[in-house]
Amino acid sequence: MAAKTTVGVPRETALALYEKMLLTRLFEHRLDLMYKGGDILGGMLLGTGNEAVSVGATSTLSKGDIIAPTHRGIGAHFVKGETPRGMMLQILGRAEGGTRGRDNTQHQGSMELGVIGMISHLGATPTTAAGCALAFKIKKQNNVAMGFTGDGATSLGDFHETLNMASVMKLPFIMIIENNQWAYSTPPSKQYACAKLADRATSYGMPGFTIDGTDVELVYTTVRHAVDRARSGGGPTLIETITMRLRGHSAADGAPYVPKEMLEEWSKKHPVDLHKAKLIERGWLTEAESAALEDRITAEIEEAVEYAKRAPYPEGPTLLEGVYAD
Amino acid sequence: MAEQLITYVDAIRQALLEEMRRDENVFCMGEDIGAFGGAFKITKGLLEEFGEDRVIDSPICENAIIGLAVGASLCGMRPVVEMQFADFVSNGFNQIVNNAATTYYRWRQPVPMVIRLPSGGGLSAGPWHSQNNEAWFFHVPGLKIVAPSTTADAHGLLKSAIRDNNPVLYFENKYLYRREKDALPPEDNIVEIGKARIAREGSDATVVTYASMVQRSLEAAELLEKEGLEIEVIDLRSLLPWDRQSVLASAKKTSRILMVHEATKTGGIGAEIAASIAEEAFEYLDAPLRRVCSHDTPVPYAPPLEEFFMPSTEKIADALRSLCSY
Known part of the structure; x- marks a missing residue:
């Protein structure tokens, strides 16, 4: 069947992207309900509106490639192999979770899956990913590393330092900016004065692109190109994706500073809905198939919730274990 | 015939040479450390023996040097990064205390890396080329700190630090660099960290x-x-x-x-x-x-x-x- 897409994503890939985005959306929806029901410890940060970026960019990678996702990147974790059960155990602070109750939200990491656990100093994890790219270069290993950041963290020195270093050393590194137009309550006009964040790429001596971050296929193909380039020794690329954070910064933030019209306008461009409409238009997906997929994912999420809720917390004295590696 | 004596500074280089020959995952990175051999000539000759992939001249950016070292260590490398002067480690503080020090505790991935810190006064070098800033890091669980006073310990503690699976801050004293002299320690001179x-x-x-x-x-x-x-x-x-x-x-x-x-x-x-x-x-x-x-x-x-x-x-x-x- 001829692909009716301008960007040439094969049907199988397009459907896989949809499945991971839908999983992300439904999982986060469940988290939201749990938060309102008092089941979530501390704070909660969701990536509603960022699904196409975290899923689309990460889906371009191969085994052995490394990502450093942000707190909007639950979808990136799923693409890299995290399960709903594993994610729920982590978020609920259980002993069986990725950080065994030692760190909150989606901060787990796994070099086996190729995920660097994020730290809340948002500039620092992409720098770490660039270090993985350096290791690949030294070992002549055919892998790439991908760092993610929001628009806000592009104002940190880390962002500049990492891109400069990656470009000077010609590292197999891709920097993805998830520009969702709000760094907590701060809009782009108060965050940066350049027209586009990708314009900065010129000053680092690398290619830069600004693309629609609600279009998962466009994200996928653009990032894919950068990944291929990095893998073949061409060096790093900066990709800015424009989307909109459709919720508050955290669950505790009602985001009263977001203009109502802006939220309404962007809500019509929910990345999951946009992609679903395209798939249906192309005849690659039916409403019934989508509903069946949703049921299957929902059942998996419910199983994860039930399991994680029953799973024990770590015992207090285990606190002292593992400060140092043997 | 008198026994050949080596200085504290040569003992550091000797330890680097031995460990780089022993383990191909050990590499050095820092400012001016390649052809120039470093501000104190500690890495002199390393570039010639190990090449540009393992003796890396970096841009002036302590934060990214340390951040990249963290990432490389996650991928199985054993970076030894040089701060030109211990005083400048403040630029990389976040990477050390929030990233390197906590990674193993949070998600069980060891961070085997060494930061070499030329420190100490008595040389009329003023406020920013003379500090003994070890106490800044003494408060941070997850770090190790060593500070040799003799030629043998300069050699043996660096070897231990490189083999350790945790981030180790190696404070080397500039005043002792060429004043301390002793016999060349044997290659198996391993000084256990934590023993006075x-x-x-x-x-x-x-x-x-x-x-x-x-x-x-x-x-x-x-x-x-x-x-x-x-x-x-x-x-x-x-x-x-x-x-x-x-x-x-x-x-x-x-x-x-x-x-x-x-x-x-x-x-x-x-x-x-x-x-x-x-x-x-x-x-x-x-x-x-x-x-x-x-x-x-x-x-x-x-x-x-x-x-x-x-x-x-x-x-x-x-x-x-x-x-x-x-």
Whole structure:
């Protein structure tokens, strides 16, 4: 069947992207309900509106490639192999979770899956990913590393330092900016004065692109190109994706500073809905198939919730274990 | 024929050479360390032997140097990064205390890396090329800190640090670089991290010290020997973890403790050790603990100011006389 897409994503890939985005959306929806029901410890940060970026960019990678996702990147974790059960155990602070109750939200990491656990100093994890790219270069290993950041963290020195270093050393590194137009309550006009964040790429001596971050296929193909380039020794690329954070910064933030019209306008461009409409238009997906997929994912999420809720917390004295590696 | 002596600075290079030959995952990165051989010529000749992939000249950016080292270590490398002066490590503080130090505790991925920190004063190098800033990091669980005072320990502690699976801060003392000389240590000279050295045995009082103050404390002990006092001198060698057992044993043996360090007094390593002795060996003490440290000022430039700033052999001897006559 001829692909009716301008960007040439094969049907199988397009459907896989949809499945991971839908999983992300439904999982986060469940988290939201749990938060309102008092089941979530501390704070909660969701990536509603960022699904196409975290899923689309990460889906371009191969085994052995490394990502450093942000707190909007639950979808990136799923693409890299995290399960709903594993994610729920982590978020609920259980002993069986990725950080065994030692760190909150989606901060787990796994070099086996190729995920660097994020730290809340948002500039620092992409720098770490660039270090993985350096290791690949030294070992002549055919892998790439991908760092993610929001628009806000592009104002940190880390962002500049990492891109400069990656470009000077010609590292197999891709920097993805998830520009969702709000760094907590701060809009782009108060965050940066350049027209586009990708314009900065010129000053680092690398290619830069600004693309629609609600279009998962466009994200996928653009990032894919950068990944291929990095893998073949061409060096790093900066990709800015424009989307909109459709919720508050955290669950505790009602985001009263977001203009109502802006939220309404962007809500019509929910990345999951946009992609679903395209798939249906192309005849690659039916409403019934989508509903069946949703049921299957929902059942998996419910199983994860039930399991994680029953799973024990770590015992207090285990606190002292593992400060140092043997 | 006289035995060939090597300096403290050559012992550091020798350890790097041996470990880089032994393990291809060990690599060096820093400012001006390649063809130039580093500001103190410690990496001289390494580029020729190991090539540009393993002896990396980096842009001036301590934060990204350390951040990239963290990432590379996650991928199985063992980076040894050079701060041109310990003072500049402040630019990389976040990567050390929030990323490197917590990664293993949070998600169980070891971070085997070494940060080399040329430190210390007495060279009229002013406020930002003279600091002993080890206490900045002493408060951080997950880090290890070592500070050799002899040629053999400079060699053996660096080898241990490189083989350790945790981030290790290796404070090398610039004043000792070319003043300390000893026989070339054997290749299997591994100095265990966390073990102190009794630099001199005695029964009347104990000096607990490290790095540049070991030699001065030994000079003071020699002066006092002529006055009939037997002073024990403990060279800590490792600061985090420090050798609680050896220090407490000596406190119980001599009952009089003097802490000596070149770093400023308030919040220094000596304060923590004094508090621990007070907690665990108070009833053994015959006199209040004393401290001889640098004054609580920035490190000054003009020689009379810097001499007044730092502990001297005389200041140490005076404190010991007063301690022993209490």
